[in-house]
Amino acid sequence: MIARVKGWFARIPGDVRILVVGLLLIAPLKWLQTDNLRWMSVDGGYYTEVARHVRDGLGLTTNVSLDNFGYESFPHPTSVYPLWPMLLGLIGKLVELNEAAHWVPAILYFVAVIGAFLFGRRLHPESILRDSGLPVHGGHVAAVLLGFNRQFVVYTSLPYTEGLSWALLFFFFWRLTKKSAVTSVGWGVEMGVWLSLLCFARSQFVVIPMAVGGALALRTVAGPDRARWLRTGAIAFVILGVSLALWLAHLRTFLVDAGPLSYLRFDQNRASTLLSDFDVIVEDQGVLDALTDRLSGFGTAYSVDSSRSWHASFGAANWALPVAAVVALFSIRRPGAGWWRQPLVFVRAENGVLRMAALLFAIGGMASIQLAHKHFNGEWYFYRRQGMIAIFAFLLPLLWLFRRRGLPSLLAGGLLSTTLAMGTYEMIHQVVHAQNEAKGADKYASIVGWLKHNSSKKAPITVAFEEGTLQRIAWRTGNVGYHWLAATSPYSDVRAMFDKLGADYLIFSGSRRWAIYKAGGGRIEADFERLAERPSGFTILKPRSSPLPPPVSRKVLLIGVDGASWKVMGPMIARGELPTFRKLWTEGASQTEFNTIESTSSPVVWTTVATGRRPKDHGVTEYTEEVAGVGKVPVTSNSRKVPAIWNVASAAGKSVGVVNWWASWPAETVNGYVVSDHANPAAAGWMDGKYWSADPAALAAMQEDTWPKALAESLRSQWIDPKLFPKDDFLARSGLSAAQWGVVEQTPYNERTAYSWLKTFYTLDEPHVRIAIDKLKNDPKDVTMVYLRGPDPIQHYGWDLVEPSAYGTPPAELERDRGIVEGVYRFTDTFVGELIAAAGPDTTIIVHSDHGAEPCLDAIPAKSTARPGCHTRAAKGVFFMVGPGISPGMHLRGASPMDVMPTMAWLAGLPISNELPGRVLSEAFDWDYAGRFGRTDVESYGEREKVEAPTTASPADAQMLEQLRGLGYIQ
Numbered sequence: 001m002i003a004r005v006k007g008w009f010a011r012i013p014g015d016v017r018i019l020v021v022g023l024l025l026i027a028p029l030k031w032l033q034t035d036n037l038r039w040m041s042v043d044g045g046y047y048t049e050v051a052r053h054v055r056d057g058l059g060l061t062t063n064v065s066l067d068n069f070g071y072e073s074f075p076h077p078t079s080v081y082p083l084w085p086m087l088l089g090l091i092g093k094l095v096e097l098n099e100a101a102h103w104v105p106a107i108l109y110f111v112a113v114i115g116a117f118l119f120g121r122r123l124h125p126e127s128i129l130r131d132s133g134l135p136v137h138g139g140h141v142a143a144v145l146l147g148f149n150r151q152f153v154v155y156t157s158l159p160y161t162e163g164l165s166w167a168l169l170f171f172f173f174w175r176l177t178k179k180s181a182v183t184s185v186g187w188g189v190e191m192g193v194w195l196s197l198l199c200f201a202r203s204q205f206v207v208i209p210m211a212v213g214g215a216l217a218l219r220t221v222a223g224p225d226r227a228r229w230l231r232t233g234a235i236a237f238v239i240l241g242v243s244l245a246l247w248l249a250h251l252r253t254f255l256v257d258a259g260p261l262s263y264l265r266f267d268q269n270r271a272s273t274l275l276s277d278f279d280v281i282v283e284d285q286g287v288l289d290a291l292t293d294r295l296s297g298f299g300t301a302y303s304v305d306s307s308r309s310w311h312a313s314f315g316a317a318n319w320a321l322p323v324a325a326v327v328a329l330f331s332i333r334r335p336g337a338g339w340w341r342q343p344l345v346f347v348r349a350e351n352g353v354l355r356m357a358a359l360l361f362a363i364g365g366m367a368s369i370q371l372a373h374k375h376f377n378g379e380w381y382f383y384r385r386q387g388m389i390a391i392f393a394f395l396l397p398l399l400w401l402f403r404r405r406g407l408p409s410l411l412a413g414g415l416l417s418t419t420l421a422m423g424t425y426e427m428i429h430q431v432v433h434a435q436n437e438a439k440g441a442d443k444y445a446s447i448v449g450w451l452k453h454n455s456s457k458k459a460p461i462t463v464a465f466e467e468g469t470l471q472r473i474a475w476r477t478g479n480v481g482y483h484w485l486a487a488t489s490p491y492s493d494v495r496a497m498f499d500k501l502g503a504d505y506l507i508f509s510g511s512r513r514w515a516i517y518k519a520g521g522g523r524i525e526a527d528f529e530r531l532a533e534r535p536s537g538f539t540i541l542k543p544r545s546s547p548l549p550p551p552v553s554r555k556v557l558l559i560g561v562d563g564a565s566w567k568v569m570g571p572m573i574a575r576g577e578l579p580t581f582r583k584l585w586t587e588g589a590s591q592t593e594f595n596t597i598e599s600t601s602s603p604v605v606w607t608t609v610a611t612g613r614r615p616k617d618h619g620v621t622e623y624t625e626e627v628a629g630v631g632k633v634p635v636t637s638n639s640r641k642v643p644a645i646w647n648v649a650s651a652a653g654k655s656v657g658v659v660n661w662w663a664s665w666p667a668e669t670v671n672g673y674v675v676s677d678h679a680n681p682a683a684a685g686w687m688d689g690k691y692w693s694a695d696p697a698a699l700a701a702m703q704e705d706t707w708p709k710a711l712a713e714s715l716r717s718q719w720i721d722p723k724l725f726p727k728d729d730f731l732a733r734s735g736l737s738a739a740q741w742g743v744v745e746q747t748p749y750n751e752r753t754a755y756s757w758l759k760t761f762y763t764l765d766e767p768h769v770r771i772a773i774d775k776l777k778n779d780p781k782d783v784t785m786v787y788l789r790g791p792d793p794i795q796h797y798g799w800d801l802v803e804p805s806a807y808g809t810p811p812a813e814l815e816r817d818r819g820i821v822e823g824v825y826r827f828t829d830t831f832v833g834e835l836i837a838a839a840g841p842d843t844t845i846i847v848h849s850d851h852g853a854e855p856c857l858d859a860i861p862a863k864s865t866a867r868p869g870c871h872t873r874a875a876k877g878v879f880f881m882v883g884p885g886i887s888p889g890m891h892l893r894g895a896s897p898m899d900v901m902p903t904m905a906w907l908a909g910l911p912i913s914n915e916l917p918g919r920v921l922s923e924a925f926d927w928d929y930a931g932r933f934g935r936t937d938v939e940s941y942g943e944r945e946k947v948e949a950p951t952t953a954s955p956a957d958a959q960m961l962e963q964l965r966g967l968g969y970i971q
């Protein structure tokens with residue numbers, strides 16, 4: 001037996017023997033690599049999706065509407081180049097399609113490499129190792145160049161067109177090597193069939209008929225036998241033309257405005273004009289700019305950045321082109337007379353048509369990538385499978401270099417060996433790597449299950465998808481139609497998918513969870529903007545139904561901490577301080593650069609938090625308001641034009657508790673309690689005329705500080721007597737030094753200094769925390785909101801202690817005062833920790849600030865006496881959310897104060913108004929958990945209930961109301 005194999009092996013020619021040995025060495029690697037990529041059968045790819053329909057006798061149809069196709073029903077005829085999906089579909093009738101989708105391309109890999117060998121041998125039959133006597137020639141060079149092209153290796157283990165396409169390409173050129181001088185009718189017909197097949201295998205291959213056509217045209221011009229050459233070419237191109245015309249006629253049956261470009265760019269073909277145009281290629285301003293832009297791509301093509309350049313797919317063979325160019329430059333001779341006839345002489349030689357066609361294909365392939373193929377996001381990617389079409393642009397110079405003795409030949413040998421070595425390494429690497437990849441294979445299980453569940457009720461359902469994941473999901477779910485929504489799709493397209501194309505859901509994909517939007521939900525627009533910014537985030541907003549019972553508890557505790565910034569918090573957590581915030585950060589979902597809104601004024605932002613509305617809509621746009629008989633006070637709840645969450649919750653029969661929220665005085669009637677921002681006498685003291693002109697006695701007389709009113713009396717014992725500042729408690733929580741305490745002690749309340757604010761606002765925050773803890777424990781509500789002044793006032797007057805280097809003049813007592821801002825974070829951390837503990841483990845906790853802090857620009861020069869700390873929109877805040885179902889360590893992106901209200905409403909089971917510009921931050925939750933939350937959307941929360949009683953029984957009431965009416969605040 002062995003002897004027989006040996007005998008058989010001995011009979012085959014030496015050069016083939018070398019190829020066979022090479023292929024036998026590669027075979028196990030290729031087998032392992034393909035086997036390891038079989039997990040991607042869940043991918044399927046667009047082609048497998050079409051192949052499935054072919055297999056099932058449904059023809060070239062698809063359930064996937066790519067980009068802007070705008071299919072209105074599924075399955076729908078597809079315009080994708082048909083050869084590969086047809087072949088795969090037919091094979092799928094014989095063997096399991098999933099398996100065929102991997103193993104057929106792998107077999108075609110070897111077929112194509114053999115084709116490359118046959119072609120290369122004809123092109124360059126001489127040994128490239130002249131002195132060794134080994135029969136290694138152009139065939140081996142071509143086989144190495146194709147067989148070790150990284151893209152080719154990868155895509156011939158997946159259900160894509162490359163295996164079939166490059167096999168056809170090399171066998172066609174191999175046939176051309178035999179028939180280069182033939183002008184028979186038969187060859188014309190055969191050539192026409194080959195060219196048609198190539199174009200149906202991959203529309204990119206339209207470059208091949210162009211190259212062949214160019215060579216034939218030159219040969220015809222060069223003569224002799226012009227008529228015969230013309231006839232041969234004409235036959236071939238008539239056949240190609242008829243094939244393409246038939247295909248075009250087919251496309252016209254289901255495409256709007258089908259034309260020649262519909263063949264070239266199947267990804268831009270449209271069944272309706274409902275969706276906007278989708279440009280894959282970046283538009284340039286004018287021809288010159290376009291050329292400049294494309295020429296600049298040369299830098300990328302040969303850059304060391306192997307994630308973009310030729311280098312990584314071609315090993316080193318791509319360097320053959322510049323090396324050959326340099327060698328050619330040195331060997332250039334002055335052109336003699338009639339030099340322009342050289343191409344005609346060249347094409348007339350033996351194998352001239354083949355060589356010219358190969359040359360034109362090399363130039364055309366390279367140029368088509370350089371000029372036409374630029375990724376839609378504006379990045380160059382030569383290192384992609386589309387770039388494989390440039391293979392002749394590297395193969396031909398390599399062979400040309402091998403023809404020349406001395407250095408060029410040596411260089412070519414070096415490049416080829418490098419390609420061989422890199423390719424082998426890459427193959428081994430892939431075998432190892434794919435096994436790790438396989439671990440992520442089942443990340444689509446949840447969404448596929450969800451879709452299957454829903455499509456079983458109403459089939460097929462239609463889903464709009466972000467690009468990328470669609471194919472995998474399409475393949476696994478079967479009877480579900482998809483619109484492929486690109487990352488660049490405008491919102492109007494999303495709407496059209498729902499309103500006109502019958503999509504039931506919009507689903508955004510990401511690395512961890514899914515965003516699902518239901519048709520008819522009015523809140524997609526705002527979310528869409530944000531989702532577009534962060535394609536890796538996702539949310540389930542509205543499952544079709546909630547088959548599971550809702551969670552037992554939907555309690556929410558919101559803690560607002562004014563001015564808290566990661567700039568202070570981050571380093572402290574890194575040092576092991578702030579245990580509560582560290583826990584929130586590691587165990588919850590967070591955003592350490594929480595956005596601000598158009599205003600960073602406290603009452604404005606915190607009213608946005610409470611209402612979910614923009615300032616212009618909620619009506620609280622300033623710090624102050626004049627209240628008749630009382631004076632100028634921080635803006636009151638009467639200014640608010642829209643319902644706050646406490647109104648919405650009360651109306652929905654949910655209970656609420658509100659402590660110290662901005663603009664919550666006079667306390668409104670709610671289903672629960674309100675401790676308004678005026679309730680604490682320290683607030684009145686703070687309003688003693690220095691900053692606002694309110695009369696504390698008049699304020700107190702109104703008894704509108706709390707709801708229910710009786711609550712005010714029971715809170716009396718909670719407030720801090722200014723003369724009895726709780727020193728021990730303060731020092732234990734803040735960790736301030738003895739020297740710092742000395743300053744605190746001597747500093748009066750309500751002065752414009754960091755120390756005074758430290759003291760003043762501690763007497764505000766600390767009692768509020770105690771009251772809220774007592775309520776959380778003994779009178780828990782569905783929604784509780786506690787506002788803490790937190791670090792903001794101290795940062796305004798002490799930010800130079802945090803960032804001293806940013807200022808022209810460092811703070812006078814830097815050594816003594818350093819750390820007092822951090823002291824506020826410390827005591828706030830203890831407050832937040834105690835509040836969370838009181839709320840219990842089944843409550844969702846949201847802790848966030850409205851902005852951070854930064855140096856005031858006018859405080860930076862040395863002479864300025866302005867306060868040092870400011871907050872513009874650039875000063876980002878922090879956001880933390882922790883509780884049942886929330887993914888630990890999840891980092892949110894793009895969230896803003898506008899999102900707090902809808903998120904709280906969703907958690908608490910309140911309706912969500914379409915007027916809210918923000919979104920539910922449901923991407924923070926486990927899909928299974930979030931799926932149990934229903935969601936009710938309403939057009940509007942309505943107008944705010946009319947304020948029944950005037951704020952105070954003052955003779956000036958009528959006048960005040962008239963003023964408010966005049967301002968348009970009330971009706």
Ligand SMILES: [Zn+2]
Pocket residue numbers: 562563600601602792850851
């Ligand atoms: Zn603020």
